[in-house]
Amino acid sequence: MIQRIQSIWLLLAAINILCLLFVPTIGASTDSGYYILNGSGLKLEGAKEQATNIPLLVSVILAGLISLINVFNFRNRKLQIRIASLNIFLILALSFWLTQMVKSLGELKVLDIEPGIFLPLVAIIFTLLAIRGIKQDEKLIRSADRLR
Template sequence: MIQRIQSVYLLVVTILIIICLCSPVGSYIGSDYSVSALTNLCLTMADGTKDYAPWALFAILLVVAVLAFGAIFMFKKRMLQIRLTIFSTILLIGYYATLATFIFMLKEESMTFSLSWTACLPLVAIILNWLAIRAIGKDEVLVKAYDRLR
């Protein structure tokens, strides 16, 4: 199960998404140099108050992490594994669209937004999902070739 390369890719995707869940995505810097941190679950203002408006970011990443981890154990159902991985990739693209929406919705006129390094982790996960889909497809072709030989 874990000795297959696509399982390693999907495990790394799960780890990257969990890291992204726990880390701040960026920060708003006000004109008075006050910093408000944007995480996937909440926006923490400079005075310590929290606004839970971006909870959808957390929900999307949580679903992607569960899908990627669950797809590891679908090694006998390769086509379902490919479908789950494609759906996970679509959700990650939707995550970026949702993140851009929240960045512009929560930003005030006198603020600038600075992305954190963790904002690139879903992009790396998209690339790893694509590599996993290719590897699963190669396995499926190999199994079909063995079935034809019997």
């Protein structure tokens, strides 16, 4: 299962999404201070106690775990494709949610794009590559069945 290329792609997608928890995606400066957005919510820079956005944190972890668990679903390739497609939709929804959190801050003075903004896009690309690998496996197995 690990020697299949789609397993590597799904593992890389899971790592990318879980990196959202640590890598900042957007930095925004408002009248009340400088906010940093990552996978666990908005954090006010310099504040000692930070509240985490539990639904956002659960969604990020869920998107990463879906990719990770989908690696072990290698016996049912059609279900694996459906789960990977669902995960792409979840990552897109997660990206939309992150942008809406920044918009909810109100009047922005400065908006800094951080390296984490590209992680969902890279995870989607890895998941699409995994779907392509799964389809190639399905095609190979169908051609082997025809030879029997």
